[in-house]
Amino acid sequence: LIVLIFKNKVECETVFFKDFIKWKFEPAFLFSTIGYLLLCMGIFSLSLACMNREFYMTFETIKGIVPISYILYFCLWMLLYWMYWLDLVYIKRMFAGGFLRFVKKDTLLFTFIRWVHKKVKELMEYSLFEGNSATKLVLLFGLFVLVTIFFNIPVLGWFLMMACLIYGLIQGKKYYNRLHKQYDITLEATKKLAEGRFDEVLPYPVGPFQSIYNSLLQVKTGFEKALQEGIQSQNMKTELISNVSHDLKTPLTGIKTYVELVESTDDPKKIKEYAKKIEGYTNRLDRLVVDLFDVSKANSGNIELEKQMIDITSLIEQVNAEHIDALQKKNISIVLKHPDHPVFLDLDPNKTMRIFENLTNNIAKYSHDHTRVFMDIEDQDSQVKITYRNTSSLPLDFNPDEIVERFVRGDKSRHEIGSGLGLAIVKSFTEVQNGTFKIEIDGDLFKAIVTFKKENE
Template sequence: MDTKLKNSHRLAVIIAVLVLLISSVGMVLTYPIYSNQLKEELDGDSIEMNTVLEMSSSLLEGNAILYNEVYEETDRYYVLQYYGNSHFQLMRKYMDYEVFSNDGEALLKEKSEDTLSKLVKKEDTPYAFRAAFTYDEDGELIDMKVGGNRIDKREQFDIEQNLVNWRGYDYSDISEPSDVQIIYGMTEENLNAYIEGDDYAQYYQTYHLLENGTYHWMIAIFAVFTILAGIVLTVRKGFGFGTHKLFAVPFELVLCVLGILVGCTYMISDLVFRTISGNFLQIVPGMNSTLNEIFSFMINLLVWLAVFLVLFWGSVCLSHMFTMKKAYWKERTLCAKVFRWSKRGGNAYGKKVKDSAGGLFSRFKSFCKRQYDMMMHLDFQDKTNRTIFKIVAINFVVLIVICTFWFYGFIALVIYSVGLFLFLRKYFHDIQEKYKLLLRSTNQLADGDLDTPLQGDMGIFNPIQEELKKIQNGFKKAVEEEVKSERMKTELITNVSHDLKTPLTAIITYTDLLKNETDESKRKEYIEVLDRKSLRLKVLIEDLFEISKAASKNVTMNFMDVDIVGLLKQVGLEYDNKIKESNLDFRWNLPDHKIVLWLDSQKTYRIFENMIVNITKYAMPHTRVYIDMAETDRDVSISMKNISAAELNFNTDEITDRFVRGDSSRNTEGSGLGLAIAKSFTELQYGTLKISTEADLFKAEITLPKREKPIEEQEKETESSLIPEDHEKKEEIVLLH
């Protein structure tokens, strides 16, 4: 049984091959029939006439172009822009032409006298095709004549009628001819060259074959023969044909392939016409034509074999509808599979399709969301132009795609416009919400709420939100500074009152005692107390004035070259007794060489003095004090470290403020202005004074910059160095007197 089935299947394959070969060879063998029937077209007479008719209609356009080349009534650039690629521009390369005035004068003046005489000649013209057009002063075409030794009376009439039909064509965008005669002439050689290179002529040849009844009937006969063979081989069970997967293609795909085959009809017919006209294949010029004919025959045979093979395959695929009946529409159609998937949720194939579609939809949704987020978070500081360009480019591409739909593009445009409206409405609604959030934030700042943080996604206003946060922090810091300043003012008044009242009260008290005291020793003691208290009051008032002037920048600075190492040693020597009385062990770590800086010597001395006095007051007795000086390329740093006698529980940022002292009870003697004066004088000299503590360790670090001497001072020094020595001595004597 198996052997019989194999033999039957083999027989079916042989029959199929024979059917395809018979149909293909049969179509090629019918070519002589079409050649005889299309003899007129193959000779070119019919093609020539149609080409001339098509060519003559372009001469009216040429009349307007040549007229404007002569008179330039329309801008030459405009004519080239809109008529530079017209069909007449191709034609004029194959013909002679001239524009004559009605007096017979050649206006273009591009042709020789011999050519002009040939154009003017009406009878026995040397041209295969000649046309003359005459226009009156009003621009009316009053006469047109067509002739030539290749144009007979009938053809002349047809061409002139064709020109009459085309004369109403509107060329009003450029100036129309008036009061001129325009003549064209095309030689036989140029006419043949034009016809050979004319695409319309080639199309017209194929069009005649497509209209040939015999050609259609032959295709139909061999096509039906092939299709019936495919149906019989498939339907008849004995052959067992069509079971291969190649013939299990869905119904819709088979129709698509057959539709593509029908769409190739023109290309196949063009191949046939080129073959029967002998213009299809030239292997080697001058070679035996028999070889060329054999190759031409083989190629045509293969093309028709492919055509009938597709028809045979399609017939076998569709023949299963007779054997499978209802099952065919369920199993061999994509529509049924999609319907089942939509109804039941899908089988394995449906699930795969669903997953693929879901993945595509998810990616598309994610892409849309990213684009929307991008638009919602536009950075107007540096990305606005690029983002707008992207939006415009995308919209441009969409509109281009819509325009390709021609009539249906209107429906697509309506759908696109509605979608764009909905998208923009949501987009601007979101912008309004973000803007309201921004307004709430600004109103929060306007109401003075500096503690509540500005939160929320403001989209394109996020950069403004960041600036508002900076403003909030700046306002908050300014308010804290103002509160601190007000507190310091209150403490200043309290501290000044206390520090001034103490010596003043003592002065008043001892003055009253001195008035009634008769004991000379006690009177002397009271006077010493008065002297000490008045001096303290004087120092306090002087410090108060000093710090006030420093705070208002109303201090006169006398800068000069100062050896900062020598100055610090001088302060140490002058306060040596006070240092010994405080039982402190000063460890000096100063450079051995001079370090000269551009400073105010008096103010710098006061800085060192206040710092050393502060150490002698508050340092724990019998401890070591370290004073170090370090030099860099840019500045000089002086570090002073000591162990405090009292607990260091003050704020190091406020210790250098006015009237702030380490002992909050203010029992120690002093104005509380020492560190404040030192800090002010340091800053007036472009330096810094930084106080830090660690447990009981008190550390003060003074940094003074290395500044260049001003140019004015350098010029003064230069001038003084140029003064003669004896002159300096004379000035010195004058100053002494």
């Protein structure tokens, strides 16, 4: 009654049952059978023994007290009912979760069958027969051996052998058709790639041609990436020509204008003023040419490095001192955090100085007034990481990956004086010295991170 009343879920969580009902059927059945056998033998033997008066009296302890034989008899019957209760719960669980599910999941026989099926499937993975077909063929051949050898029925055995052959031919034909179809799919994918129809080449299972098909997918990815880079490069070239034309035209136009003004006046003060303007435009043009030359050399790899051990902290402090006037004009203060000990790196001092000069120029040019700039130098195990953080006065609505390209500037209107090569030079000079440079943006926070690897001791 208890087994019928309570839900199977409650019994599955009970301490006395939850471990036993997880057993596979065969060991549980063996355990119950042996238990019933031993308990029944014990009860039967004790019952026979109690019929003997002398045996009965030997188990009597004190007159008037229940004999020990009764206690043993009671305990054996309780154990028998306990076994009965366990089995009822186990049987109930068989049907509560579904009898077929129980047979498939909780019997050693089907566990062994699944293991055999898995091994046969692995064995036949690259053969003509796969999955269920291989299992059926093995079973047919096994029946042939069993009938022919053990039951000595040659006629039926040869009939089964013919069935095996016919079944093998049918499966071989199916396999050939499937193989031919998979070959056609692979060939069609190759033609689509050759014609440039990349979007039509999608992942698809093609059996033994899978490795070739996966290589085609990799080729497709490479083609798409190369095409995208080609389009991006073409756009950059167009933008480069436009920007170079603009940046060259502005100082040249200014020089031409002020030369004409100098020629049209005899006033010494005016001539001096115009000459100063011409000098400014000339310096701007000179910086543009030098920057463009430096970037071109760095990108082509045709650049000579004169490396020596330099203290990176002292170098950055020197750059900050040289730009203190420009920073003070905007009331920008520097917070430099660095290790207590010198941090030496094997770098080209001139190229490295140029890196931090350009970053500091950017800070002086684009930082919000009355703010602090944080410069952190971290001496890590295998590298030195230098991080510049400042609050921008302009909206940071550009891609961090694009801002380090040539002639790309945060000031898209190009009203600010500059070549747009500053961060490109930083990136080029950092990478040519086996370092990395990246930009991170968080709201108005602009973060430039320069990382150099340490040389071995």
